[in-house]
Amino acid sequence: MYSYQQPDLTGHFGIYGGSFVSETLTHALTELKAAYAKYQHDPEFLAEFHYELKHFVGRPSPVYHAARMSREQGGAQIYLKREDLNHTGAHKINNTIGQAMLARRMGKPRIIAETGAGQHGVATATICARYGLECVVYMGSEDVKRQSPNVYRMKLLGATVVPVESGSKTLKDALNEAMRDWVANVDNTFYIIGTVAGPHPYPMMVRDFQSVIGTECLSQMPEMNDGKQPDAVVACVGGGSNAMGIFYPYITHEQTRLIGVEAAGEGMDSGKHSASLQRGLPGVLHGNRTYVLQNEDGQVTETHSISAGLDYPGVGPEHAYLKDIGRAEYVGITDAEALAAFHYLCRTEGIIPALESAHAVAYAMKLA
Numbered sequence: 001m002y003s004y005q006q007p008d009l010t011g012h013f014g015i016y017g018g019s020f021v022s023e024t025l026t027h028a029l030t031e032l033k034a035a036y037a038k039y040q041h042d043p044e045f046l047a048e049f050h051y052e053l054k055h056f057v058g059r060p061s062p063v064y065h066a067a068r069m070s071r072e073q074g075g076a077q078i079y080l081k082r083e084d085l086n087h088t089g090a091h092k093i094n095n096t097i098g099q100a101m102l103a104r105r106m107g108k109p110r111i112i113a114e115t116g117a118g119q120h121g122v123a124t125a126t127i128c129a130r131y132g133l134e135c136v137v138y139m140g141s142e143d144v145k146r147q148s149p150n151v152y153r154m155k156l157l158g159a160t161v162v163p164v165e166s167g168s169k170t171l172k173d174a175l176n177e178a179m180r181d182w183v184a185n186v187d188n189t190f191y192i193i194g195t196v197a198g199p200h201p202y203p204m205m206v207r208d209f210q211s212v213i214g215t216e217c218l219s220q221m222p223e224m225n226d227g228k229q230p231d232a233v234v235a236c237v238g239g240g241s242n243a244m245g246i247f248y249p250y251i252t253h254e255q256t257r258l259i260g261v262e263a264a265g266e267g268m269d270s271g272k273h274s275a276s277l278q279r280g281l282p283g284v285l286h287g288n289r290t291y292v293l294q295n296e297d298g299q300v301t302e303t304h305s306i307s308a309g310l311d312y313p314g315v316g317p318e319h320a321y322l323k324d325i326g327r328a329e330y331v332g333i334t335d336a337e338a339l340a341a342f343h344y345l346c347r348t349e350g351i352i353p354a355l356e357s358a359h360a361v362a363y364a365m366k367l368a
Contacts, residue, residue, distance in 0.1 A: 004251045006318065011200020011288075014324060016317035019199035020284045025179075028186045033201045035106050040208065045101065052097045053212060056130065057087045059094075061213075063220040069348045069365075076368035079224060080351070081217055081246065090354065091213060091242045092123035096192055098209035100127040103190035110134045110189045114178040116143055116171035116238070117309035117356065118150025120194030125159035135159040138177045142169035143308045168302050171238075171312045175286050195239025196316030199287030203316050210245025218249050232257040232367060236359040237330065238274065238310035240319045251327060260319060261363045263305035264332030272304035276315040277323050277330040285314040291323075306335035307355035333359040341365060 006013045019029055039045040053059040062085065066078045083091040096113075103111060111133050115121030121137040128135035137154055141163040144151055154161050167173040175198075182191045196203045196210075214233075221229050233250055235243035237260035247258045265273035273279065280291035283298060293301045293313040305311040322328035333341075338355060341362035346352050353361055 006321065007200065007204055011204065013203075013318045013321035015282070016289050016320040017200060017203055018289055018317075019287060020289065021199050021287045022183060024183045024186060025199070028182070029199055029201070031106070032102075035102055036201050036205055039102060039105065045105075049098055049101060049209075052101075053094065057093050057097070058085065059212065060216045060220070061085050063217060063224060064351075065224055066349050069345070070368070072348065073365050073368035077225065078364055078368060079221070079230065080349075081213060083213065083242065084351070084353065084357075088119070088123045088126050090119040090123065091210060091245060092120045092194060093126065094212055094245070095194065095206050095209040095241060096120070096123040096127045099190070099192040099205070100124075100131055100133065103133065103192070104131060106190065108188060108190035110136070110185065111192055112136045112138070112178050112181050112189055113192045113194060114138045114171065114174040115150075115194060116140070116174065116311060117307065117354070118143065118147040118154070119309065119354075121154045121159065121161070122150050122157070124192050124194070125154045125157035128159065129157045136162060136181065138162050138164055138174040138181070140164045140168070140170040140174045143171065143174070146308050170303075171308065172286075172300065172303075172314075179286070195241040196244045196318060197239045197286055197288060197290065197314055203288065203318055206241050207244045207248055207316075207318060210241050211248045213242070213245035214247065214249030217246060229253055229256050231255075232259055234259045234261060234360045234364045234367065236261045236310060236356045237277070237315060237319060238263070238307075238312045238356065239314070240316040244316060244318055247322070247328060251322070258322065258328040259363065259367070260328055260330045261359045262330055262332050263307060263310035263338075263359060264334045265304040265306070267334060268332050273332065274303040274305045274310050274312055275332045276313060277319060278332060280313070280315070282320070288317050290314050290317040290320045306338060307359070309354070309356040310359065331363055333362045337362045
């Protein structure tokens with residue numbers, strides 16, 4: 001078992017991560033780093049966090065043995081970590097609770113967020129309703145159309161949803177707009193980033209809040225798997241928070257392969273995909289250095305995925321680092337493969353996955 005301590009004090013995972021932001025945000029990030037350093041090991045803060053996870057979210061989420069699927073796929077035993085059973089229906093709530101608790105302690109009454117598939121927006125709106133905070137969610141207008149039920153839920157919960165018309169009108173553009181809002185309203189506003197990207201301390205902070213997923217698996221898996229940890233952990237990667245949440249506690253368990261599944265869209269060579277780790281180059285996006293899909297001039301290129309949550313030209317810097325050191329491997333699944341796995345899981349196990357997760361299901365089926 002080797003030791004793993006990342007990021008360093010400046011928020012770098014090897015050459016990735018860091019904090020590339022305008023001067024206006026430097027103070028806000030310094031303030032956030034200090035607050036997180038103060039509370040991340042604070043017994044009272046952690047007790048409240050775990051209380052909320054248990055009583056509001058309904059954790060721990062079960063690990064489910066997909067027995068019928070396992071039989072049909074050739075005998076490898078497939079287990080599903082059921083984050084869909086959390087309150088709001090996804091893993092996003094784990095992180096929004098932690099950040100909203102920080103915002104309250106920092107005296108920030110206004111919360112902003114970006115969202116692609118709408119799940120992070122719903123989770124942010126939910127916790128703002130729970131704590132009585134003002135909530136503004138930025139969402140690409142293309143995603144507003146693709147994800148109308150989630151837009152309706154956010155509004156029901158009292159959030160203001162701002163459709164973003166610039167660029168490709170998807171997640172990256174929503175992130176840009178949220179960052180602009182933050183610059184303009186930095187004194188009273190807390191920005192809840194939904195993934196393990198953005199400037200330091202966000203990649204570390206979001207990972208820490210999400211690592212409850214993998215921590216639960218460490219104790220759940222041996223109970224179901226003859227005392228053993230899994231041979232492989234497979235998770236989809238857009239920005240990469242659900243993957244980082246399950247990977248992080250397993251990094252030091254060298255016998256367990258960590259496999260991140262990116263959106264190969266219409267095919268890796270089609271130019272219409274979101275596979276930053278496999279087709280991108282190191283660059284700076286949204287405040288951190290990571291693998292970015294870009295052209296020869298370093299301009300961020302348009303991405304494509306059937307799933308709004310994976311439709312992003314960058315990826316969390318810790319994933320970039322794990323790829324480079326060889327601790328995690330990253331593969332692609334096309335729209336068509338993800339759709340097939342989506343329908344298969346529905347009909348074989350009676351579980352309707354997110355299109356994002358269906359990418360991981362598709363690769364698990366190949367691996368089996």
